[in-house]
Amino acid sequence: MKSSRHVDRRVFLSATLGAVALGLTACAGNETPTAALAAGAPLPEAVPKGTKLVVGDKEHQKALEFSGEVEKFTFQVEFANISGGPQTLEAFRAKALDVGAVADIPPIHSHWTGIPTKIVASRFRQDPLNHAIYRLGIAPGVPVTTLADVRGRKIAYSPGQAQGALVLRVLHQAGLSKRDVKLVELPSTGDVYATALASRQVEVAPLGGVQIPRYAAKYARDGATTIPHGLRDDPGHLYAPVTVLGDPAKAAAIREYVAAWARAWRWREANPDEWIERYYVKDQGLTAEDGRWLVENAGVADIPATWTDAVARHQETIDLLAKETGNKPLRAEDLYDRRYESVAADALAAGGAR
Template sequence: MSTRSRPDPLPQSRPPRITRRSALAGSVFAGLALLGACGRDEVRPVAKTGSPDAPLPKKVPKGTKLTIGDPSIQKALELSGQVDQISFDVEWANLSGGPQTLEAFRAHALDLGAVADIPPIHSVWTGVPTKIVAAKFRQDPLHHPVYQLGIAPGAGVDTLADLRGRRVAYSPGQAQGALVLRLLKKLNLVKTDVRLIELPSTGDVYPNSLAARQVDVAPIGGVNVKRYVAKYGKDGGKTIPHGLRDDPSHLYAPISTLEDPGKAAAIREYVQHWARAVSWIEEHPKEWIEGYYVKDQGLSVDDGEYLVKAEGEPDIPASWTDVIKRQQETVDLLAAETDKPKLNARDLFDLRFESVAADAFRAGGQG
């Protein structure tokens, strides 16, 4: 349990305008098209903040609005009551993960998204320049990994040394895809030493592909780890640890959004709320399990308790020096393996935000 002190309450302000989360029923693209239409209606010239070295605006002008895709933190803000302290208008989008946020950015339908470390790299390579504004990790990440390697029944994979020649699920542009490349490098293998099977890593695609023996190995995370072993363990399905750090979690925004001083100030404020929400989740596991995992996600209490234990304690670093170093290693690996141009990882971060989340996180979960 955290021992951080409670911060002083934020000044009271009018509650944000909260809309119902967008439903992506039927097709992700249908939902994004709807969001894109809303975003295009609001496109207008904005004043630029100038150089990225310019001071980060702190005053949020009246009428400022952000469209945010961060479903789990949205729920934490609602459960904790902190959502009422947001001083600007919020349009919540039920979007998460790299492909969905990138398409929404491209449609000018989203101002801020929550992803792992790969989408901010991939977005630049695909012509949508973005910047990371917040970074979160896990304490003791090797004992609390995001993913395990799911092994298909009968695949004959008992250790990492058995991966050579196997069919491995691979999702370019997503964290799971980068994990596969990191793992091959760790094992001194190249892509041709295995058979990479391109599959989207969303939903139950990877566990179902393992169960159907369409692939031999796939990174799976969250409650899928527990469910996969419970359902297919009797047939030989299992998981093994990959032994790599896989815990980055970021907020990122299009540079065009950050160039609007009002929205930049609103993002600064949201990053503070985000960090306090992370702290609240850590300090209120029972409320989080019941309010998010059970009521919002439809999981069992047992599943929720499993996930809270698996996630461990959060870490929001005050310095991004090591964060940028690890990101550079990832950029270099992906550039070499995918024939993409090299990037300076430092350019992927808006350094004006470096201490914003950490300061709020240290203050605790009530703001």
Template sequence: MKPRHVLDRRSFLSAAAGAVALGLTGCARGAEPDAALAAAPLASAVPKGTTLVVGDKEHQKAIEFAGLADKFSFRVQWANLSGGPQTLEAFRADALDLGSVADIPPIHSHWTGIPTRIVASKFRQDPLNHTVYRLGVAPGVAVRTLADIRGRKVAYSPGQAQGALVLRVLRKAGLTRKDVKLVELPSTGDVYVTALAGHQVDVAPIGGVQIRRYEAKYGPDGGSTIAHGLRDDPGHLYAPITVLADPAKAAAIREYVRVWARAWRWRETHPDEWIERYYVKDQGLTTADGRWLVDNGGIADIPASWTDAIARHQETIDLLAKETGNKPLKAEDLYDRRYERVAADALAEAGAR
């Protein structure tokens, strides 16, 4: 039998083919554990023999480099995947317990029949000056303000953070979908950069080291990036409610969240080591690229209360529901508040020690 955490191409294709059926049955599938979830206390200890399958590819390295990987009282199986589409398909295939995403995949999971809950949240201090994305502008295209996007071809990825950002940018600029041409493209890898360079699109949200590289490579030809002026900093850990309804896995997730938070602080207090060991040796970037990513990332904000975050999430849900025709959701229902203070308390305890 194939190990539970191994995802091959056939598994993903089968999962995708069954998406419609799952969408019709997903609510019934998740209704029973969902009803009792909030009232079920989290166990203080993880039962022996528990395994947690985690898709948190980048932060896995921080946990290892910080010497925290051997602190778990249960077995962690690392899944080599990340992002909304991959984690959702893994959830569908029952091949993943916990994933790391931005704020759109937890919404999209409910709309596609796989109810999930957020168990940890991280933001950026000074988020408007440390954004995740900038709007890339194709070489020779005269877009210098958000209003200039009118009439342009804009890359759009439904169900992902970049897609929601595009809709929020249009709203801020006083525009609607009808005022631009949305070009549906996956936002993985260098797809958006390639589309900009080839004038397949005029504007696309690009993030991470792609911002620095795009400006350096295409700037001489007239390529540029502009700030969007919006918060785009949410980062979450989320899990299917069927996983959270399992007391052993729910306890393991609590322990994982504590380590997750401590590893974020390690990254911030060991920037040179993180750059060299992860960005340079693991990812093959230059030291300058790594330094840019660290500086642009700012300091992590891991709040003890999710109230403000839930309010912001509700605004995003309402916008997406209006623009996509999906059923409105209550943002509160996307969070498992049993975990609300877990990460912040872990940091406080570590600081006291």
């Protein structure tokens, strides 16, 4: 697994552990068991020397680096070359990862697959319907112009990922069920969906990122289109296994990481030209035009001080997925660690983003 490492600044901080439960826990990058932090105990304020976090957040890693936030950490952070729900979940299962960056479906899926996790940071998009992450790609020549038109169509479907949940939500919005369409299981990585649409392997598929303008540019002349789905698809979360959050040193480090994560988002928005050039062009190999499209389509990040509305929306998604997949219903509240609820917003209110 490829990764880059940033060594701590050797700042010694004694940790105030608060209420500690009896027990032992060992997490990624920490071979020495420590007394476990009770689930309801206050978060430690200080990070002990020698603490390390392994984080899977490939894109935002660069924002943390470019903004200078990485240099401020009082712990060691290793960025793993991992993204997406399936990869993150497997890394959690192998105890090789402490924190992952995903949408709203992987935290649900992790509970259904026996790896309890908690959300520690949440980000959304201001004006989310006009700054949607996905559009529905329509195969060349297929007469789909509204959600109702997907009846009877072959639709790309990726269980356990945001794209898969979006498909189920689209069907629900259109008054349809899985029985009314043919779901074709395909991984949503890279340009798999765009290629499947072009070859008519599927007729409808959720496209995201630069795949949206690229698909239109490449296949519009053949009759390919994209249409809006009209639903919110903007959740972005940091989440961690409950075993990691039970480690008092890591729990404190995650608190510090979440604050830096929020400030780095504001840095991205304040420095769009630098972000496009350094990340999208030089790091990802995209064109400046692609980078500008991505920045403009993303809009402004909404990092709320309370998760109440987010939890309610998450519950609606859980209820729909449980019904459609046959999985056991969950309480959305149980997916969130409220001790971190205001950490990101507090960091922004305190300033410090450069």
